[in-house]
Amino acid sequence: MYPINPDRNQFVIEKLSSRFGQAIELHEVLADMLCLTVRKDYVHDVLLFLRDDAELQFNFLTTLCGMHYPDKEQLGVVYHLHSFVNNHRIRIKTAMPISHPEIQTITSIWPAANWMEREAYDFYGITFGGHPNMKRILNVDEMTDFPMRKEFPLEDQTREDKDDSMFGR
Amino acid sequence: MSEKQTIPITIVEIPEGFSGKGFFATSMDKAVGLARKNSLWPLPFATSCCGIEFMATMASHYDLGRFGSERLSFSPRQSDLLMVMGTIAKKMGPVLREVYIQMAEPKWVIAVGACASSGGVFDTYSVLQGIDRIIPVDVYVPGCPPRPEQIIDGILKIQELVGNESLRRRNSKEYDDLMLKYKME
Numbered sequence: 001m002y003p004i005n006p007d008r009n010q011f012v013i014e015k016l017s018s019r020f021g022q023a024i025e026l027h028e029v030l031a032d033m034l035c036l037t038v039r040k041d042y043v044h045d046v047l048l049f050l051r052d053d054a055e056l057q058f059n060f061l062t063t064l065c066g067m068h069y070p071d072k073e074q075l076g077v078v079y080h081l082h083s084f085v086n087n088h089r090i091r092i093k094t095a096m097p098i099s100h101p102e103i104q105t106i107t108s109i110w111p112a113a114n115w116m117e118r119e120a121y122d123f124y125g126i127t128f129g130g131h132p133n134m135k136r137i138l139n140v141d142e143m144t145d146f147p148m149r150k151e152f153p154l155e156d157q158t159r160e161d162k163d164d165s166m167f168g169r
Numbered sequence: 170m171s172e173k174q175t176i177p178i179t180i181v182e183i184p185e186g187f188s189g190k191g192f193f194a195t196s197m198d199k200a201v202g203l204a205r206k207n208s209l210w211p212l213p214f215a216t217s218c219c220g221i222e223f224m225a226t227m228a229s230h231y232d233l234g235r236f237g238s239e240r241l242s243f244s245p246r247q248s249d250l251l252m253v254m255g256t257i258a259k260k261m262g263p264v265l266r267e268v269y270i271q272m273a274e275p276k277w278v279i280a281v282g283a284c285a286s287s288g289g290v291f292d293t294y295s296v297l298q299g300i301d302r303i304i305p306v307d308v309y310v311p312g313c314p315p316r317p318e319q320i321i322d323g324i325l326k327i328q329e330l331v332g333n334e335s336l337r338r339r340n341s342k343e344y345d346d347l348m349l350k351y352k353m354e
Contacts, residue, residue, distance in 0.1 A: 139295060140260045147294050155292045162292070 005088040009034040012090060014054060020046060035091040043077070044104040050081060050090075051109055057085040061106075064116040066124030068098075069152045075081050075101045075126055096126075105131040123148035179209055198336050205249070205275070206332040207237040209265040209324070211262055211317045212248035212272070214265060216255030219282035223254050236324055245271040251304075254314075256284040258299045269304040270353060272326040274339050277331060278322050280306045333353060 023042035028035055038046050041097040058081040063140050073119065076095040079122035082088070096103060105128040106113045117128040118137040125146035127134060136143065145152055155162075184203055186195030211233075215223055223354045227241070229234050235238055242248035257265055269278065278301050283289030286309045288298035300306060307330055310323035338344055 138260075145294075152294070154294060156288065156294055156296070156298050159288075159292065159298050161287075 004033050005086065006032065006034075006089045007073055009090075012036075012088075015029060015053070015056065016046065016049075017047065018048060030091075032091060033091055035093060037093045037095075040094045040096045040103055043079075043092065044094065044109070047081070047106055048109050050092075052169070056083065058083045058088075060084055061110040061112055062089070064106075064113055064114075064120065066120035066126050066148065067093075067095075068124060068149050069095070073098050075124055077103060077120060077126060079106075101126045102129055103127075104129050107131055122146070125149070188245055198241065201336060202332040202334060207271065208240075208329040209236075209238045209250045209277075209327070210240050210242040210248045211238050211250040211252050211324075212242050212245055212268070214251060214255075215251045215270065216261070217284065219254035219285065222314045223252065223281065223320060226320045231317040231321065232322065233324065236321070236328065238324065245269075246273060246274045248272060249276050251276065251278045252281060253278065253285040253300050254281040256289065256291055257300055258295055259297050260295075262297050262303050265300065275331075275334070277307045277327055278304060279310065279327055280307045281310045281320055281323065282315055283311065286311065289313060303351065305351060 006029070009029065013024075013036070016024050016036065020038075020042055023039045023046065024036055025039060026037040047058075050056050060082040062080035062082045064077065064079050067078060068074075071078065072095070074095045075098050076093060078094075079092040081090050081092065094103070101124070103126060105117060107117065107128075108130070114132065115137060117126075117131055117135065117136065120126050121128065121134060122136040122139055123146055135141070141148065147154070175197075183193075183200040183202060184195050186193055188194070213220065213223055215221075225231060227239075227246065233239065236275075238250070245251075249272070251269055251272060269276070269310070278287045284291060285300050286306075288296050290313070292298070297303070308323050308326045310319050312319050315323075
């Protein structure tokens with residue numbers, strides 16, 4: 001993940017805090033990388049600002065992924081951004097209640113988010129409002145579960161030949 | 170100086186029957202079985218490492234051509250042995266089923282390797298736990314992946330089935346029931 005240019009971290013925090021205030025809930029450095037927690041409703045605007053600001057220029061979306069916090073009954077999305085110009089990487093996190101997992105799409109900012117958001121929908125059940133093609137991408141269309149949620153049993157449930165005692169259960 | 174080396178030509182065993190000067194008579198079953206089993210046209214459906222072993226099986230060292238199967242068919246309509254080699258994801262299931270349905274009768278299926286036979290180590294929500302859940306299988310070859318010798322052994326087992334199959338098997342009630350079990354015709 002290197003280089004990440006930590007000298008620019010404080011600058012990004014200040015710039016975002018002055019622009020969005022309370023929407024930036026938390027900033028911390030995790031695994032050498034600046035990680036900002038942003039209120040769900042502001043994620044789209046924050047990302048757009050990060051891309052278009054003349055000094056920040058986070059022009060590249062490295063990755064986007066879903067998350068599940070079973071204890072807090074929350075789902076989350078994490079975005080990794082990379083500024084080629086400033087040689088700087090940051091991470092944006094957001095969380096939402098599992099009962100209402102919806103967030104605005106960022107396909108209008110980076111078209112590359114299209115398949116990644118579909119993947120997050122496929123595996124976590126997060127729906128991205130305004131996405132041009134919100135359907136499953138990897139799993140079979142008939143699937144009703146979201147298999148990367150923690151409560152989902154990963155082993156195939158249709159097998160009859162597996163004896164639990166053989167596996168120390 | 171040069172002594173001519175002669176290699177005897179292998180000819181299939183002559184089935185039971187009557188032979189005399191200039192003629193040989195046997196039952197239709199046996200003649201057709203003999204022809205079919207020694208000219209199987211396999212359709213390789215290879216998705217992972219078992220497919221690599223199959224490539225070795227087809228290549229010069231092991232040479233499946235010695236058993237009459239040198240002509241691979243990449244169209245299901247012109248093949249009579251479906252060789253499924255590798256992990257079949259649940260999303261791939263309908264494709265495999267369609268390929269099987271497109272094959273003309275008579276047709277046989279061989280499941281090569283642990284994944285095709287039972288899902289193998291991939292005991293997970295996304296992988297089909299054995300292709301016999303969607304299509305009938307005649308011979309299972311164990312191994313992860315099996316060596317070419319094992320694949321050849323599986324082919325010989327298939328040949329045994331093909332050679333001894335009654336001409337009326339595909340018209341029998343048992344066969345209809347089997348197809349019905351898999352929801353085909």
